[in-house]
Amino acid sequence: MAKVQITETVLRDGHQSLIATRMRTEDMLPICDKLDKAGFWSLEVWGGATFDACIRFLKEDPWERLRQLREVLPNTPLQMLLRGQNLLGYRHYSDDVVKAFVKKAANNGIDVFRIFDALNDIRNIRVAVESVKEAGKHAQGAISYTTSPVHGIPQFVALAKEMESMGCDSIAIKDMAGLLTPMTSAELFSELSGAVKVPLQLHTHATAGLSEMCHLKAIEHGASIIDTAISAFAGGTSHAPTESMVAALWGTEYDTGLDLQHLQEIGFYFHEVRKKYHQFESEYTGVDTRVQVNQVPGGMISNLSNQLKEQGALNRMSEVLEEIPRVREDLGYPPLVTPTSQIVGTQAVLNVLTGTRYKNITNEVKYYLQGRYGKSPAPVNSVVRQQAIGNEDAIERRPADLLKPEMHRLQEEIGALAKTDEDVLTYAMFPDVGRDFLEQRAAGELKPEPLEPLPSEENHQVSA
Amino acid sequence: MAKVQITETVLRDGHQSLIATRMRTEDMLPICDKLDKAGFWSLEVWGGATFDACIRFLKEDPWERLRQLREVLPNTPLQMLLRGQNLLGYRHYSDDVVKAFVKKAANNGIDVFRIFDALNDIRNIRVAVESVKEAGKHAQGAISYTTSPVHGIPQFVALAKEMESMGCDSIAIKDMAGLLTPMTSAELFSELSGAVKVPLQLHTHATAGLSEMCHLKAIEHGASIIDTAISAFAGGTSHAPTESMVAALWGTEYDTGLDLQHLQEIGFYFHEVRKKYHQFESEYTGVDTRVQVNQVPGGMISNLSNQLKEQGALNRMSEVLEEIPRVREDLGYPPLVTPTSQIVGTQAVLNVLTGTRYKNITNEVKYYLQGRYGKSPAPVNSVVRQQAIGNEDAIERRPADLLKPEMHRLQEEIGALAKTDEDVLTYAMFPDVGRDFLEQRAAGELKPEPLEPLPSEENHQVSA
Ligand SMILES: [Co+2]
Ligand SMILES: [Co+2]
Incomplete structure (x- = not known):
């Protein structure tokens, strides 16, 4: 019961936070067998930025990536991040698009849908949650964490209760900015675990160097799942290191049951992978506590x-x-x-x-x-x-109540460029970039952006 | 009472852990006014490796560094790490050398002496502790933390009690390898705080990514001082970031009272300083949990x-x-x-x-x-x-019982090269490198090892 489980984020938020979402499928597949055997609660693999980066920069079909990952990760639930009625885009979609998208994501391999709304307007996640339940998948309601005179533990608890009654299978606190402190985490999860029965998960960022402590206190007060990133893609604006949290909980009542040496092998693999993407590294990758001052x-x-x-x-x-x-x-x-x-x-x-x-x-x-x-x-x-x-x-009213069904219109707009419903949804999510991608594919002209050689190779070239 | 205090380690263990102890005094002095105003319990500034690096690589007189720091840090206790009867060297010294060294370190500016023995043989720290008390300074007994069938909480508690009765003003757990886990820290400090009255301090390393959690649990169970490093020199094999621990405790019963924005300014300064020493960076500076597996x-x-x-x-x-x-x-x-x-x-x-x-x-x-x-x-x-x-x-018997007084012999050996007792002690600590240093000084030939230009400057030169 008290056992803690892990959502490994390296394939989504880890590389999104640290190398501008540029990791390619070819660098994911070789390690999937080890990832699959690790015993994670879920592997986060999909979201708005990964989808966008696939079609914009990597010239990969994000649906194809998902199917490939599903194939080599038969034993691990695959998770995605969904912006409620916005899906992966920047506007509200009509309900028929939401339903179609969730159905296709489920069909192609997603097991766990983490669904949030930027305003925590619960009406904006309802159709997505219902669609996930209909597909027989895990619907996780996520609360956007923030601080303000109108945001406090009572408001978050009320949201959690609403999500639970809506049918969410679990509830996550989504602290995208790394605002949580350890003691606030303790209070928040203490209240949440007293108020709802579904499992509670914490998603927080390591930006200010507080994430490990927040996880620990959340766990002590009722969180049973935490989001971490394998060490090579941890820290900075990413998450707490998976290996460190597993080591911290080892031998305690919160033991994750994961094998540390096995995780270390995964870490070494991604350490090498990260080098390949050095051009996307931030100048500053250390701890930055400014968010704790100016929020x-x-x-x-x-x-x-x-x-x-x-x-x-x-x-x-x-x-x-x-x-x-x-x-x-x-x-x-x-x-x-x-x-x-x-x-x-x-x-x-x-x-x-x-x-x-x-x-x-x-x-x-x-x-x-x-x-x-x-x-x-x-x-x-x-x-x-x-x-x-x-x-x-x-x-x-709910903004989407004003929208007429639009799948049909979208299909007509993109026409023969779409070979599948998935292609229509790609166009729906990213009208310009999505169309470009489909056109380039039709013309056989998909060219991934080039990667700069490693600094050592460059030096080699200079001296050769 | 529950308020937590900070020992800032950037001027000793921070740069020792991350840039091979190469930080120069010229890069310390400009920020000392801000450091002095921060309100640290102490600033760690001196130890075996800093002393060695000064004379071996930087061609700085470590005593002169200490006096300069003392001058510009009038309000902050300065701390050093002392290897008991080994002082800063690799052998046991006779008691007269230990007494002379402590006296001179105190005279030149050290307020807090952290004293440990590699075997936790309490006899090897006694003379140093007594000399510190005689100089009217703070003697901190440090326990070398390890795990083994004969090392457990009862053994550490017994050591702490012995150190307290010996007259130690505070006691530190020195976890040089980063072996501690959060739950072990909780148990250890819980037992220690029940057994001794003097303040308890934790020194642990961030190697495995557990240091922040260990500090938090130690604090919750009785530690009142923790060792941290300003963020620019934190993480990896160094310590938990100062700013993060201050933010984590802010507004709680453990509030450090330190100003986060003030600390951030110090962090930005050292972020720039660190670039200058890029040639001493390890290839790998991330989290490494292997120590938790193989110890x-x-x-x-x-x-x-x-x-x-x-x-x-x-x-x-x-x-x-x-x-x-x-x-x-x-x-x-x-x-x-x-x-x-x-x-x-x-x-x-x-x-x-x-x-x-x-x-x-x-x-x-x-x-x-x-x-x-x-x-x-x-x-x-x-x-x-x-x-x-x-x-x-x-x-x-205690090993040093077999040693005759040796200050006189050392003075004679180094002769006119030593202008002061401090010079004799430099020679005593590092016979070969110390003599070289004094000879080079006499000949007016002190040349610090060169620093490689910044990578950006190099590129500039190549393309120019
Ligand atoms: Co995130
Ligand atoms: Co240390």
Whole structure:
């Protein structure tokens, strides 16, 4: 009962966090036999960024990757991350697309669907959860963790209860920014485990160097599954190292039962693999506790600094960092995760650079204020709303209720380029990049982006 | 009372663990004002390896470094690591040398002396502890942590009690290899805090990725001081990141009271400094849990692999790793720390390469079996002892009892090259390298080893 289980993330969030999601299927397959024998609760293998990177950069069919992994991982549940009604894309899809996508993902090999909504608007995950249950698969409800005056343990507990009654088979806390501290983890899981009966899982990031401690305290207070990454793809903006957590729990009542030497062999394999992708490494891969001070996720800061650099305004960064919490308050404290992190960040940059707050308002903020992303955690600032959308009423209903079925339209749009329903869904998720991919495939012109040679090989070439 | 305090190790163990102890005083001084204002319990700044690296590679006078640091760190206790009767060297010194060394270290600026013995033979730390008390400074007894059939919580508790009655002002657990697990830390500190009244400190290494969790559990069970390294010199074979531990404890009953933003500024400074020393970086700086499987410290494995490589026998490594626990058992389970790690490791290599165990026996093993390093934790293998030293009786007394005063002899040997008692002690600690240093100084020929340019600068030169 107290035994702890592991979701290994190296094939999704691990390489997404550390090498810009660039790991190729050819580097996954050789180690799958060992991965399959390790005894993980699940292997996270799929999500929005892996799908996108496959078609955009690697010129791989993400569905084909999934089928290949399924083939060589017969004994391990495969897991994906799904953005509720957004699926893997950046807009709300109609219910028929959601149902089709979940069905195809299940058919091609996904066993565990982790489903979240950026605003924690539970209505946005319902159709996905129901579709997963219909496919006979494991539906995990994930709560986007954040801190704000309207986010606390009672709110998270209420969400967990709603997810449980909705039929979720387990519940995850998704701390994408690494905001959790050990003592908060203890309190949160203590309350959650008292309130729901389904298994509780923790997904947190190592950014601030707190993830191992958060896992330990969560486990002591009722978490039974944790997300880790094999050491070669752990740490920094990724997760706690799998081997370290297994060693930490070994011989205790929380023993994972996994074999440390077996895991070390997997770690050595990925250590070599990582070298191949050195061009995608961040300059800084160490511990960064700034998120604990300003509550802004590290990934968001690097995006902002790119935006500011393009406009020659990198010196305004500290003003933008001060503006972010104000915009977030105006918008009713959305958690900062895709897509709300981009929505808040871009508006904060505009507010600073134009010199007048909300002089320019992005379309995304307008949509947000219209309720088109769902219900904000707290009421939005009515002055800002008035300025953005006038006296227009905000949508009270679930955003997808306004959408007509669209699978048929999508099929027609992409036409003969789609050989399968999976191809239609690829186009649906990423209209531009997806179409490009299908066109290149039709023309026999799929060319993966080149990898730079290893630094040692380069030196060799210079001296040769 | 429950408040936790921090020993910052970046100026000693941090750079010793990650860049071969090569940080220069010039890179320490500019940040000392910020370090001094941080509010650390102590700053570890001095020890055997820093002393050695100063005179061997950096051509700096380690005493002068200490005085400079003292000058710019008026408010922070400065700490050093002392190998009991071995001081900073590799042999037992006579008591007059121990007394002189401690006195001079105190005079030049050391406030906290962490004193340990490789065998945990308490007789080998007594004179050093007494000398520290006489100088009016803080004497910390450090227990070399290890695992074996004769090392368990009762043995460590007994040692702690002896150290307390000896007059130690605090007691540290020195887990040089990163062997501790979180649950063992909890039990150990729970028992220690019930048995002694002085403050308890934990020194553990991040090698296996367990250090943060060990600190947390130790703190929950009675540790009030922990050793950390500022993030830029944390992780890998170094320590848990200072900023992460401060963030983890913030707002709890264990709050360190340190300012996270202030620490982040120190971290950014050292992040830049570290780049300068890139030539000393290990190829592998990530988490390595192998020590949790084979109980052999990472540093020892790299030394062994160098030894084996020189003899063209790198393929025998796994045999050597299997032989180490057997040799350790034969020698009565010494903890693997300087100098016992070298003694055990070299003999294990000989046993494997000659094909017959103890066909050749090193002088160090003979000395060890004669009792010249002190009392072994358990009785040694009598067959091996017979083979090594025949029927000769082992020393029962404290090894240094056999040594006559030697300061006078040392003074005469080094003669006019020594301008001060400190110079004599430099020579005493490192007879060859110390003499070379003093000769080079006399000749005005102190030349620090060159630093390789940054990779980016190199590229620049190539393309220019
Ligand atoms: Co994540
Ligand atoms: Co150490």
